[in-house]
Amino acid sequence: MRETLTVIGLFVVAVALRSSCRNSVRKLGAVLFLTATFFLFYFPTGMIGVGVLGAGMWFLLPWIELLTRVRRMRLPLNNRLSHRAPPDPSFFPNAPESAAAMEEDGFEHVSDCGWEWAGMKQFFRLYWHPEERAVAAVCLCEQCDVAFAFISITSYDCSGNIWRTTNFPFAPTLRCPPYIRWNHVPCERSCFHQILQNHREYLTKNKLDAKLRVPDPEEIEDSIEKEMRRQVEHNLEAGIIRLTPDGHHFKYSGRGMIFLWGQFVKDMIRLC
Structure with a gap:
């Protein structure tokens, strides 16, 4: 006993x-x-x-999800953003506060858009700031009855590199190309003012203040689509994903399943 x-x-x-x-x-x-x-x-x-x-x-435990749902997923090779109405604030945690904070810091609203990935809906409320030379987004991810929101601030340098600060709470499910540099802050840090300060410090640390280009608000949605397509191509070359027979979708390869398992374990350790 x-x-x-x-x-x-x-x-x-x-x-x-x-x-x-x-x-x-x-x-x-x-x-x-x-x-x-x-x-x-x-x-x-x-x-x-x-x-x-x-x-x-x-x-x-992650292998239960990998061998049941993930193995059957077929994701579109070319996904397009579409304009959407903002979701109900009750399903959009901290979104009104984040949007108000962006406007307080001088960011201007650009558009509301979104897309779907294998049953997951992603909504983006996009802002830009010419003096900050940055694009900000408050994003909602919704799948079944589970929803979470996060903030990202993105800057582009003259060499084509992307510098992003975000409180996205999970490890990425695709391998990031080398030209995308991530600055992850704790997911419980939901104050936009603080995340913006972290982004400024990140840019200063990498001596990018004079090397950034001003984003074009008319091209923000197009740049998101191109970034995703380039990330898909990078993962195809790395063998993380492979094309389906129809040539219009992709799925995770055996190597990709092992990569995803590693990402799930990282989340289990980091978020436990």
Whole structure:
């Protein structure tokens, strides 16, 4: 009974810690989940290796999603943005506040648009600022009943490189081309003013203040489409994805499934 109560107690404490608002406490709860799982397999067998394998099973959970839904996905090779009405604010977390903050900082509204990827709807509210030489977007991703929003600020240098600061909460599901430079800030940082300051510091750190070009508001949507197409081409060359027989869609290859699993594990560790 002692071993059984130890495992149950560890799981109860882990659940309690996971309900905390503090990130460090939630991470401690995740460690306790692994510890409880280790002892769940170790106590009956007395073998440390079995306990380690048991705890490691948590990192195999993404394969359920990969082998069921992701393997069957077929994504369009050429996806086009279409103009859309803003979604209900109740499904668009922090969007009104973020949009108001962008306007306070002098950003001008350009358009509202979106597209769909394998059942996931993405909505973009786009802004630009000629003096900042930047494009800002507040984005909503919605799939089934799950929705999350994030902010991105993008600058373009004269060499064609893209410099982006974002609080996007997940690891990318496609490999990024080398000309796209990401500056990830914590996903809980939802204040646009602070993200803009992080973006300015990022540009200054890379000595880009005098090398940026002013974006054309008429070409912002087109640049998003071209960026996605170039990213798809980069992943085709890398073997992460491959074309379907019809030539108009692509799907993840075996190598791509392993890449996605690695990205899921990164999210499990970072967001736990």
